[in-house]
Amino acid sequence: MTYLADSSGLFTASEVEAQLGVPATTLRQWERRYGLPNPERNASGYRLYSKRDVALIDFIRQRIEEGVPASRAAELARGQFGLLTDAPQQTPSYSPAAQSTRPATGQTDTEPTRTGTAGSELADADPVSVQNLTAALLRADLSRAEGLLAQAQAQLGTEGLLMKLIQPALLDIGERWERGEITVAHEHQASAFLRTHITNLLNAAGHSRFGPSVVAACGPREQHELGLLMLCVMLRRMGVQVHYLGANTPLADLGVYARSVGARAILLSINTHEALQEALEQRHDLNSGQKGQASEIPVFVGGHVINVHPSAAAELGRWAGSDGLQAAQMIVATLESR
Numbered sequence: 001m002t003y004l005a006d007s008s009g010l011f012t013a014s015e016v017e018a019q020l021g022v023p024a025t026t027l028r029q030w031e032r033r034y035g036l037p038n039p040e041r042n043a044s045g046y047r048l049y050s051k052r053d054v055a056l057i058d059f060i061r062q063r064i065e066e067g068v069p070a071s072r073a074a075e076l077a078r079g080q081f082g083l084l085t086d087a088p089q090q091t092p093s094y095s096p097a098a099q100s101t102r103p104a105t106g107q108t109d110t111e112p113t114r115t116g117t118a119g120s121e122l123a124d125a126d127p128v129s130v131q132n133l134t135a136a137l138l139r140a141d142l143s144r145a146e147g148l149l150a151q152a153q154a155q156l157g158t159e160g161l162l163m164k165l166i167q168p169a170l171l172d173i174g175e176r177w178e179r180g181e182i183t184v185a186h187e188h189q190a191s192a193f194l195r196t197h198i199t200n201l202l203n204a205a206g207h208s209r210f211g212p213s214v215v216a217a218c219g220p221r222e223q224h225e226l227g228l229l230m231l232c233v234m235l236r237r238m239g240v241q242v243h244y245l246g247a248n249t250p251l252a253d254l255g256v257y258a259r260s261v262g263a264r265a266i267l268l269s270i271n272t273h274e275a276l277q278e279a280l281e282q283r284h285d286l287n288s289g290q291k292g293q294a295s296e297i298p299v300f301v302g303g304h305v306i307n308v309h310p311s312a313a314a315e316l317g318r319w320a321g322s323d324g325l326q327a328a329q330m331i332v333a334t335l336e337s338r
Contacts, residue, residue, distance in 0.1 A: 011049045019054065022061050026154045030060065034074035036083070037234045056081050069158060081090065107306045130168045137173065137190035138182060149197060158201060158237060159325055162230045166194055167324070170226060198229045202244070205236035212335040215258040216267040217245035220282055222275035227324065228304060231267065234328040240335065252285035258297055264335055268316060271303040276312060283316050300331055 013024035027047075030036055037056050039047040048056070054075050063073035077083070108124050131154060136144040153161045170191070177187040216232050218225055232242045243261055245254065258266050266286070270276050286299065299317025306313050306320075313319035320327040 010051065011054060013049070014055055016049050018058060020058050020061055022057055023151070023155070026151070027057065029155060030057075030070070030074065034071065036060070036074050036077060042259070048294050051247065052081070060151075061154075063277070064154055065146065067197075067204065069201075069204055070154050072204075109317055117155065130165060130172065133165060133169045134172050134176075134190075136184055137169070137193060138176075140189060142193060145193065146197075161235055162198070162201075162233060163323075163325055166198065167227075167230065170194065190295050195226055195229065198226060198233060200240075201233045202229060202236060205233055208236070208239045208241050209260040211239040212264045213241040213243065213261055214265040214331070214335075215243045215245065215254065215261065215263045215269055217249035217254050217269070218247045219268055219270045219275050219279040220250050221248060221278045222270055222303075223247045224271040224303075225269070228267065228269035231302070231320075231324050231328055234325060238328060238332050240332065250285070251279065255297075256284045263297055265331060266297055266317070267300045267320070268299055268301045269303045270301065270306055270316075273305055275303075276305050276309075280312075286316070298334065300327070302327060 011019070013027055016022065017024050027049075031038065035317065037049060037053040039049045039053055042048055043194075059074045059077050059080060059190040060070070062161065063076055068076070129148060133145060133148045133152075133198045136148060149161065149165070152165045156164055173182070173187055173190050177184065214235065216228055216298055218228060229244070232244050236242050243257070243263065245257065254266065254268070257263075268279070268286075270279055301313040301318065302320035302322075303318045307322040310319045323329065
């Protein structure tokens with residue numbers, strides 16, 4: 001289906017930005033990553049966008065605001081506008097990722113992943129963006145917050161959105177609560193909003209058919225899920241089958257479940273001293289089989305209190321590290337080597 005036959009260049013990138021609110025830098029990123037849009041160039045080399053280009057950009061923008069990943073939005077735009085699939089392709093480091101399907105569409109996710117990139121090399125979010133997101137969440141301006149998240153995902157990709165915008169915003173909100181600057185209600189509202197957004201990203205990442213299986217859970221008496229959820233999003237995007245169990249999971253039950261699904265690794269999140277103490281008391285329940293046989297499933301441990309006291313991880317398994325993306329890469333590398 002073609003929306004507009006007019007493909008002559010009329011608008012500069014600045015004019016498109018003024019019309020649609022999509023930054024010129026984002027337009028260039030889309031063009032480089034997905035081959036869309038494909039504007040003309042004038043004699044001076046400047047991009048000129050046609051009415052058809054503007055309609056296509058607006059289509060992608062609307063899909064992203066609805067929570068669709070940028071790569072999938074570009075794929076939908078190609079079908080909607082009758083374009084050939086000639087976008088630049090990048091191969092994830094874990095090849096079964098190509099088999100990851102969308103739950104609603106059955107289509108594969110071709111958004112470039114960053115499985116070979118160190119977390120420090122992700123593009124940084126503008127500090128003002130972090131401040132703006134925090135401010136929007138604390139004044140319950142959720143429409144503004146949604147817009148900021150969509151814009152950041154278009155500019156930074158999913159991994160960059162998680163590590164460079166959402167994570168700093170969560171830390172900022174937590175520190176404000178600790179200083180008594182905001183109420184528990186404010187912190188809960190902001191966290192609940194971000195949890196929903198991260199869960200949507202997890203669902204959008206789909207389920208790998210052939211990737212290795214891992215089970216992820218927060219330890220007993222641990223209620224803080226968001227860091228683990230973000231790790232699970234990145235792992236699913238790398239082609240890993242992730243079984244997410246959520247908060248406050250007894251270690252005996254975690255071990256039983258992991259063995260029942262044939263998991264090749266367990267991911268355990270512990271953020272508080274109380275949860276760490278409880279996990280240490282239950283550690284033998286996790287490491288024993290259903291009939292007393294030793295479990296050989298490797299356990300990766302992370303979370304705030306573990307990052308502060310990494311030696312404590314040795315009592316439970318292996319420290320995953322303090323950087324979420326690097327942790328995901330390390331877990332994938334370990335799974336590939338087993």
